[in-house]
Amino acid sequence: DAEITQSPRHKITETGRQVTLACHQTWNHNNMFWYRQDLGHGLRLIHYSYGVQDTNKGEVSDGYSVSRSNTEDLPLTLESAASSQTSVYFCASSEGDSYNEQFFGPGTRLTVL
Amino acid sequence: AQTVTQSQPEMSVQEAETVTLSCTYDTSESDYYLFWYKQPPSRQMILVIRQEAYKQQNATENRFSVNFQKAAKSFSLKISDSQLGDAAMYFCAYRSGDMRFGAGTRLTVKP
Numbered sequence: 001d002a003e004i005t006q007s008p009r010h011k012i013t014e015t016g017r018q019v020t021l022a023c024h025q026t027w028n029h030n031n032m033f034w035y036r037q038d039l040g041h042g043l044r045l046i047h048y049s050y051g052v053q054d055t056n057k058g059e060v061s062d063g064y065s066v067s068r069s070n071t072e073d074l075p076l077t078l079e080s081a082a083s084s085q086t087s088v089y090f091c092a093s094s095e096g097d098s099y100n101e102q103f104f105g106p107g108t109r110l111t112v113l
Numbered sequence: 114a115q116t117v118t119q120s121q122p123e124m125s126v127q128e129a130e131t132v133t134l135s136c137t138y139d140t141s142e143s144d145y146y147l148f149w150y151k152q153p154p155s156r157q158m159i160l161v162i163r164q165e166a167y168k169q170q171n172a173t174e175n176r177f178s179v180n181f182q183k184a185a186k187s188f189s190l191k192i193s194d195s196q197l198g199d200a201a202m203y204f205c206a207y208r209s210g211d212m213r214f215g216a217g218t219r220l221t222v223k224p
Contacts, residue, residue: 035214040216041216042117042119042215042216042217043158043204043206043212043214045213058211059211059213088156090158092158099146099163099165101160101163102160102212104157106155106157107156107157
């Protein structure tokens with residue numbers, strides 16, 4: 001069955017370190033998204049991609065970057081981790097237009113000490 | 114910017130009864146999409162129901178239905194015959210380009 005996976009599921013890092021969260025989908029979807037989930041804010045969009053070599057900034061993109069070199073993967077990099085980036089991170093993918101369902105990964109809990 | 118507001122941080126319902134979760138949104142767009150997602154303790158986000166703004170007919174999916182009031186910018190979720198497995202966080206979301214989520218409503222189902 002097609003799926004979307006994230007790794008690691010849990011990570012603890014220190015302030016100032018570079019961190020990369022992996023997202024891999026086997027749906028063959030063109031669209032991929034990264035969100036962060038914080039109490040009281042729901043999910044907020046960090047970055048998204050509509051295809052290979054395409055990346056776009058979302059609502060809360062400062063301090064994060066993504067690259068899309070193939071259809072299956074959209075890694076999220078925190079250039080210099082900050083305590084404010086402690087959160088649960090979700091990757092999602094979808095096909096086609098805005099009406100289509102976004103399929104979410106299981107999430108990565110990141111703690112920045 | 115589009116915003117989505119869920120005014121009920123927590124709701125509770127008795128098993129087998131009906132509950133309605135509220136959602137309002139702010140937009141100047143005329144063409145957009147609305148969604149309700151469920152997030153159980155496993156953290157997995159699951160699509161419950163969706164609505165296209167140009168459709169006047171309210172969407173239904175088994176025990177789940179919506180009351181879409183476009184002029185009022187309201188999109189409430191009704192859960193009928195509530196089951197213990199319905200206990201979860203519920204997120205309302207709006208999409209016209211980016212997806213915007215509300216802060217969520219935690220639903221408790223009492224046996």
